[in-house]
Amino acid sequence: MTVKIPLLRPYFDSEELEEIKIVLDSGWVSQGPKVKEFEDKIAEYLDVKYAIAVTNCTSALHLALLGIGVKEGDGVLVADFTFPATGHVVLYCGAKPVFVDIDLKTYNINPESIEEKISDKTKAIIPVHTFGQPAEMGPIMEIAEKFNLKVIEDAACALGAKYKNNYAGTIGDIGCFSFHARKGMTTGEGGMVVTDDESLADRIRKLSVFGMTSAWDREKSAEFIIPEFTDLGYNYKLSDISAAVGVAQLKKLDKIIERKRELAKYWNEKLEEIELIDAPYVSKNVKHIYQSYVALIDKAINRNKLIDALTKKGVQTQIGTYASHIQPVYNSTDKCPNSLDIFNRSLALPMYYMLKEEDIDVAVAHLKKAVDVLK
Numbered sequence: 001m002t003v004k005i006p007l008l009r010p011y012f013d014s015e016e017l018e019e020i021k022i023v024l025d026s027g028w029v030s031q032g033p034k035v036k037e038f039e040d041k042i043a044e045y046l047d048v049k050y051a052i053a054v055t056n057c058t059s060a061l062h063l064a065l066l067g068i069g070v071k072e073g074d075g076v077l078v079a080d081f082t083f084p085a086t087g088h089v090v091l092y093c094g095a096k097p098v099f100v101d102i103d104l105k106t107y108n109i110n111p112e113s114i115e116e117k118i119s120d121k122t123k124a125i126i127p128v129h130t131f132g133q134p135a136e137m138g139p140i141m142e143i144a145e146k147f148n149l150k151v152i153e154d155a156a157c158a159l160g161a162k163y164k165n166n167y168a169g170t171i172g173d174i175g176c177f178s179f180h181a182r183k184g185m186t187t188g189e190g191g192m193v194v195t196d197d198e199s200l201a202d203r204i205r206k207l208s209v210f211g212m213t214s215a216w217d218r219e220k221s222a223e224f225i226i227p228e229f230t231d232l233g234y235n236y237k238l239s240d241i242s243a244a245v246g247v248a249q250l251k252k253l254d255k256i257i258e259r260k261r262e263l264a265k266y267w268n269e270k271l272e273e274i275e276l277i278d279a280p281y282v283s284k285n286v287k288h289i290y291q292s293y294v295a296l297i298d299k300a301i302n303r304n305k306l307i308d309a310l311t312k313k314g315v316q317t318q319i320g321t322y323a324s325h326i327q328p329v330y331n332s333t334d335k336c337p338n339s340l341d342i343f344n345r346s347l348a349l350p351m352y353y354m355l356k357e358e359d360i361d362v363a364v365a366h367l368k369k370a371v372d373v374l375k
């Protein structure tokens with residue numbers, strides 16, 4: 001079946017090509033001056049001191065955990081309802097992900113469920129800003145302070161979102177962003193670590209380039225320097241070609257966000273016409289950027305059959321995201337009933353800058369018919 005209304009579409013124009021051409025013409029295509037420019041622009045946008053570009057948000061989260069010293073035997077609290085990259089990075093460090101249940105309305109980690117999961121092994125909390133709606137960072141930071149835990153924000157979906165007046169990703173000790181194709185802005189694949197802590201930033205940068213001084217630092221030096229490999233680092237460098245796309249995308253990020261917020265309002269109005277489907281709830285404390293627009297389907301309807309019915313009509317939809325604790329890789333004994341419920345009932349609907357109100361009308365007409373058949 002041909003897709004008439006896709007779930008997402010990245011938005012590019014001639015600016016991306018112009019930026020890429022500058023990089024190709026310069027001859028410096030791996031990590032170099034364009035990455036530096038991209039990092040500086042992200043740091044300026046978020047008003048943070050340090051930004052380190054990396055290959056994706058998974059490597060950003062991995063480096064963040066290594067940066068704060070998470071190691072074998074440690075425990076890290078992870079919001080359960082997330083793409084499993086969030087739990088995976090804890091395992092990469094030899095530590096144990098301890099999954100915390102979510103709030104049924106916001107789909108974000110429930111601060112009231114955090115304390116009972118803290119043990120003497122716990123080193124950090126990773127709240128996830130699910131689908132671009134920031135988690136309740138106020139209470140989360142209070143708990144972290146009380147128990148002396150670090151907070152790493154999984155802001156993969158939330159560049160430009162705000163909790164109260166602060167950008168998501170700038171409230172905890174470290175923020176991690178994704179530039180995957182499904183995010184608000186994209187570099188194809190890409191990620192960024194941000195922090196205000198200089199020593200954390202230095203450590204993370206070093207670990208992102210094999211545990212050695214980066215090529216860019218050496219290039220700037222007046223003297224010939226042979227680098228030393230002081231740590232077991234990784235090759236998590238973003239390329240200048242990807243950064244070129246990022247520089248161009250960042251210029252339009254706010255425009256993309258504003259359009260998606262308009263489209264979300266339209267979706268909200270339209271979904272009121274369909275019983276058994278609820279529009280996403282938005283907390284009064286946040287600016288939601290709608291990386292995804294995720295509705296909730298009543299238990300009376302089989303969500304997977306609804307996805308199939310819409311696919312047959314050319315409307316692409318998807319599950320929201322995953323309940324981590326039931327993924328076999330984690331072998332977890334945690335119980336997160338809210339996350340499991342939302343995993344089974346959430347439905348991501350088409351949402352992207354170039355989506356038109358008329359597309360939403362068509363999708364809603366198909367949704368109504370499918371719901372009538374399935375209820």
Ligand SMILES: Cc1ncc(COP(=O)(O)O)c(C=O)c1O
Pocket residue numbers: 056057058059082083085086128154156157177178179180190191
């Ligand atoms: C909440 C969350 N965290 C982490 C990731 C991993 O991001 P990346 O694909 O850039 O590694 C994703 C990707 O979908 C995500 O949604």
